[in-house]
Amino acid sequence: MEQAGHLVVAGFPLALDRRYHVGTHMWVLLSEPGQARIGMDPLGIETSGTLAELSFVPVGTELIAGRPFGQLEAAKFVGPLVSPVSGIVLAVNDAAAIDAGLTARDPYGAGWLIEVSLSDAAGELPALLADPDEITTWFVAKIADYRRMGVIAQ
Amino acid sequence: MAEPLRVIDFGCASPLRSQTLWHAIGYGVSAGAPATLSFTRPAAPYVCIGYHRGIEEVDHDYCRANGLPVFRRMVGGGPVYLDAGQLFFQVCLPARALPAARWQALSVLLEPAVTAFRVVGVPADLADDLEICVGDRKICGHGAGQIEDAVVLCGNLIERFDHERASRVLAMADPDQRDQTLALMRRFVAATPVDPVLFQASMISAYAEALGLAAVPGELTGTERSAVAELDERFASAGWLLGPDRPAPAAGAGPCARQVKVRAGVWTFAATCDGAKVAASVVRGTVEQVRLRAGGLNGSTLGAERALTGVPLRSVAQVLAGFGDPGRRFAAAFATADPGRL
Numbered sequence: 395m396e397q398a399g400h401l402v403v404a405g406f407p408l409a410l411d412r413r414y415h416v417g418t419h420m421w422v423l424l425s426e427p428g429q430a431r432i433g434m435d436p437l438g439i440e441t442s443g444t445l446a447e448l449s450f451v452p453v454g455t456e457l458i459a460g461r462p463f464g465q466l467e468a469a470k471f472v473g474p475l476v477s478p479v480s481g482i483v484l485a486v487n488d489a490a491a492i493d494a495g496l497t498a499r500d501p502y503g504a505g506w507l508i509e510v511s512l513s514d515a516a517g518e519l520p521a522l523l524a525d526p527d528e529i530t531t532w533f534v535a536k537i538a539d540y541r542r543m544g545v546i547a548q
Numbered sequence: 549m550a551e552p553l554r555v556i557d558f559g560c561a562s563p564l565r566s567q568t569l570w571h572a573i574g575y576g577v578s579a580g581a582p583a584t585l586s587f588t589r590p591a592a593p594y595v596c597i598g599y600h601r602g603i604e605e606v607d608h609d610y611c612r613a614n615g616l617p618v619f620r621r622m623v624g625g626g627p628v629y630l631d632a633g634q635l636f637f638q639v640c641l642p643a644r645a646l647p648a649a650r651w652q653a654l655s656v657l658l659e660p661a662v663t664a665f666r667v668v669g670v671p672a673d674l675a676d677d678l679e680i681c682v683g684d685r686k687i688c689g690h691g692a693g694q695i696e697d698a699v700v701l702c703g704n705l706i707e708r709f710d711h712e713r714a715s716r717v718l719a720m721a722d723p724d725q726r727d728q729t730l731a732l733m734r735r736f737v738a739a740t741p742v743d744p745v746l747f748q749a750s751m752i753s754a755y756a757e758a759l760g761l762a763a764v765p766g767e768l769t770g771t772e773r774s775a776v777a778e779l780d781e782r783f784a785s786a787g788w789l790l791g792p793d794r795p796a797p798a799a800g801a802g803p804c805a806r807q808v809k810v811r812a813g814v815w816t817f818a819a820t821c822d823g824a825k826v827a828a829s830v831v832r833g834t835v836e837q838v839r840l841r842a843g844g845l846n847g848s849t850l851g852a853e854r855a856l857t858g859v860p861l862r863s864v865a866q867v868l869a870g871f872g873d874p875g876r877r878f879a880a881a882f883a884t885a886d887p888g889r890l
Contacts, residue, residue, distance in 0.1 A: 470623070471624055
């Protein structure tokens with residue numbers, strides 16, 4: 395079932411009410427002025443393998459765009475969760491750290507990862523995809539790419 | 549001309565150094581050192597735990613009593629026992645040289661190892677779950693991780709495997725689970741005692757060819773030697789051994805089963821609920837062996853165990869519904885097992 399502002403593209407849910415960093419498959423949802431919630435989109439999750447573990451830097455940590463805010467383990471591969479924005483970590487999702495499957499089951503809702511106070515919103519947000527048409531076009535193209543490479547099932 | 553694949557054979561190294569040497573390469577490759585394939589063999593046995601795993605999964609009393617140090621690595625997977633019967637390899641590449649999709653990156657890093665096993669006469673396959681197997685037996689333990697801007701995959705040639713010790717170092721309070729775990733390890737984890745020198749040579753050829761690189765002998769850079777010293781200190785510290793901060797389970801969260809994974813799809817668990825104790829082994833979703841202990845079954849424990857053997861894990865509650873109140877308590881204990889947490 396589609397929610398307002400949500401699509402299902404080739405079986406993958408896609409929320410159009412937020413911004414996307416195309417290199418990392420992270421979404422950024424602006425909440426209060428200067429603050430944002432960050433999570434991972436379903437394609438990023440699917441191409442990681444079954445999520446086993448998530449861990450985050452402590453609240454209060456200063457983040458730099460392009461650097462890790464935590465670690466993700468899937469298929470015995472520990473890799474960084476890369477921040478799409480700079481700022482200060484305001485909150486981390488303990489529920490996802492306890493049960494990484496929550497992020498796979500509800501990537502746009504209860505499976506969010508961290509909340510941040512943005513330090514360079516004006517400089518960094520324009521680099522994220524925000525237009526629903528552009529987001530959809532990118533998402534469709536990525537699914538096609540991953541299917542061609544055999545990373546996700548046909 | 550092909551870029552170099554630096555090859556470093558560290559030979560026998562202390563338990564600590566058998567970890568820190570290749571972690572240091574991760575920092576080196578991230579800083580610009582060439583892609584590297586390295587080898588090392590621990591000079592003494594020890595236990596190593598994956599980056600995220602709880603330190604309570606290791607039986608520290610046993611390890612202390614047997615002189616087995618415990619270290620935490622920066623790559624994934626569970627607690628494992630390592631000794632001189634295992635030759636470890638590590639391949640380390642800049643992250644940008646690998647597909648961004650981790651599953652695909654793992655395939656790229658594991659497939660040359662499969663080729664190398666085959667060259668030395670081991671009919672290995674890369675299973676769908678990305679484990680290197682012969683038939684249904686895992687023959688190579690692996691883990692991977694990203695260290696700054698480098699990705700490293702480590703694995704092993706198991707020349708001899710001490711199944712007894714490999715299961716004994718794991719914390720398991722339930723003796724039935726311990727027995728079941730050992731039995732599954734013997735069945736699903738196998739050594740492939742080939743000539744390690746030939747294996748090493750075939751690994752070098754396989755990785756150089758698959759990655760399009762030219763193998764050249766090398767050594768650690770100055771940066772990497774400095775990283776070794778830092779890592780020696782870090783890995784020996786109590787804080788590092790504890791692992792990353794993990795939140796406590798929410799208040800009111802139910803008990804969790806003690807679960808031990810033997811290989812993908814093969815695991816044991818032990819759980820207790822209202823005095824009903826369960827220890828079971830699960831192979832690809834089916835209960836293969838089960839031990840039940842509780843009062844109130846009026847001698848029908850054996851019957852319940854028989855009824856559960858061969859049953860899909862998801863159907864256990866249905867079967868136990870025919871065993872009254874004790875059956876319900878056993879079903880509640882079974883319900884704490886979660887293959888998603890393996």
